[in-house]
Amino acid sequence: MNTTAARRHEVLVLGAGYAGLSAAIQLAARTRKRGNVRVTVVNPYDRFTERLRLHMTATGQSTAELNIPELLAGTGAAFVRGWVTAVDAEAKTVRIDDDRILRYDTLVYGLGSIADTATVPGVDDHAHSLDSPTDAAALARRLARPGAGAIVIGGSGLTGVEAAAEIAEQHPELRVVLLGRKEPGEGMHPKAKAHLDAVLTRLGVEVRGGVEITKVLPDSVELADGSNVPAAAVLWTSGTRVSPLAAAAGLTVDDRGRVVTDSALRSVSHPDVYAVGDAAAIQQRYGVMHGTCQSGMPTGVHAALSILRVLAGRKPKPFRFGYYHTPVSLGRGDAVVQFTRPDGSPRRIVLTGKPAVTYKETVTAAPWPTFARMKKMPAAGAFWPHGGRHTRIRSTK
Numbered sequence: 141m142n143t144t145a146a147r148r149h150e151v152l153v154l155g156a157g158y159a160g161l162s163a164a165i166q167l168a169a170r171t172r173k174r175g176n177v178r179v180t181v182v183n184p185y186d187r188f189t190e191r192l193r194l195h196m197t198a199t200g201q202s203t204a205e206l207n208i209p210e211l212l213a214g215t216g217a218a219f220v221r222g223w224v225t226a227v228d229a230e231a232k233t234v235r236i237d238d239d240r241i242l243r244y245d246t247l248v249y250g251l252g253s254i255a256d257t258a259t260v261p262g263v264d265d266h267a268h269s270l271d272s273p274t275d276a277a278a279l280a281r282r283l284a285r286p287g288a289g290a291i292v293i294g295g296s297g298l299t300g301v302e303a304a305a306e307i308a309e310q311h312p313e314l315r316v317v318l319l320g321r322k323e324p325g326e327g328m329h330p331k332a333k334a335h336l337d338a339v340l341t342r343l344g345v346e347v348r349g350g351v352e353i354t355k356v357l358p359d360s361v362e363l364a365d366g367s368n369v370p371a372a373a374v375l376w377t378s379g380t381r382v383s384p385l386a387a388a389a390g391l392t393v394d395d396r397g398r399v400v401t402d403s404a405l406r407s408v409s410h411p412d413v414y415a416v417g418d419a420a421a422i423q424q425r426y427g428v429m430h431g432t433c434q435s436g437m438p439t440g441v442h443a444a445l446s447i448l449r450v451l452a453g454r455k456p457k458p459f460r461f462g463y464y465h466t467p468v469s470l471g472r473g474d475a476v477v478q479f480t481r482p483d484g485s486p487r488r489i490v491l492t493g494k495p496a497v498t499y500k501e502t503v504t505a506a507p508w509p510t511f512a513r514m515k516k517m518p519a520a521g522a523f524w525p526h527g528g529r530h531t532r533i534r535s536t537k
Contacts, residue, residue, distance in 0.1 A: 296320025
């Protein structure tokens with residue numbers, strides 16, 4: 141066996157979403173000339189999922205084809221396509237597709253979240269979701285059928301709002317109904333919420349807040365008050381869940397199954413495991429972070445730099461992050477951007493209309509030049525796209 145390979149520190153990154161890919165590119169780019177660290181990324185698809193654009197895919201619009209091996213090209217990171225089916229945190233191994241075993245010295249756990257289709261009866265059987273391009277494309281085919289009927293969107297959070305506006309704009313012939321426990325835009329500044337409400341009204345979206353869906357049927361949804369809303373198709377955007385693999389592996393998780401981390405993003409029970417993005421329960425001064433692309437990429441970068449500091453015999457720095465904005469697409473021709481305090485609460489500053497559209501598109505496209513800078517300038521400080529407030533992290537060299 142090659143002695144260099146025998147001494148190589150194996151880092152496995154599970155999941156190639158915004159957080160996982162940020163960790164992999166940052167770490168691989170900074171270690172590619174050393175030869176003593178190997179980074180391997182595991183993901184079930186070789187196409188990168190732009191979750192920020194899945195509402196566009198769901199309405200039949202074309203988006204960029206982003207290939208994960210191409211995004212990793214030049215960093216030295218390897219790519220393994222497959223489903224993670226088990227993690228053995230004691231043996232430090234990961235099972236792929238039930239027939240391959242990969243070992244690790246350090247694990248970056250970034251398996252993310254998907255729509256919670258298990259809590260409400262009938263969702264798993266009868267509703268669409270926006271978890272992948274495949275799911276979104278299936279909804280697009282359904283919407284394109286002649287006489288598609290009423291489209292019910294279960295969940296009035298921002299994913300539901302973006303999907304409702306996009307469907308209503310691209311398919312004005314359809315009846316679009318947005319149902320949720322809360323009013324759309326709740327928690328925004330009154331000016332931002334007023335604009336959001338006005339656009340949904342202009343697009344013809346029927347909004348019903350303060351309702352709870354208790355069951356999804358083949359042709360309707362049942363509400364808690366016993367009434368039914370007819371639905372030719374249902375899109376489910378209410379709540380998310382994470383993979384049970386972390387809990388099954390014996391990692392300490394919170395009540396939602398997210399890996400509980402220390403300040404450096406290491407598992408509190410298994411410090412050789414770092415958790416990033418939606419898969420992590422990360423405590424900040426204002427509480428536990430909620431998963432967004434805005435916060436996901438910084439967690440990936442910080443995990444990579446924490447790993448480098450530990451490998452160099454140094455203490456990793458604490459992760460600090462504050463939210464900056466909430467950009468919301470309202471179809472292709474409108475948007476609203478709510479600027480926030482670090483804890484996510486709204487400020488008075490709001491963008492609407494065309495300036496907000498431009499801003500949102502700039503934010504959505506930010507990862508790609510950011511990844512390019514990571515690959516070309518591995519000795520530079522970390523780059524945060526999406527406008528998050530942060531403590532700048534410098535090179536570990």
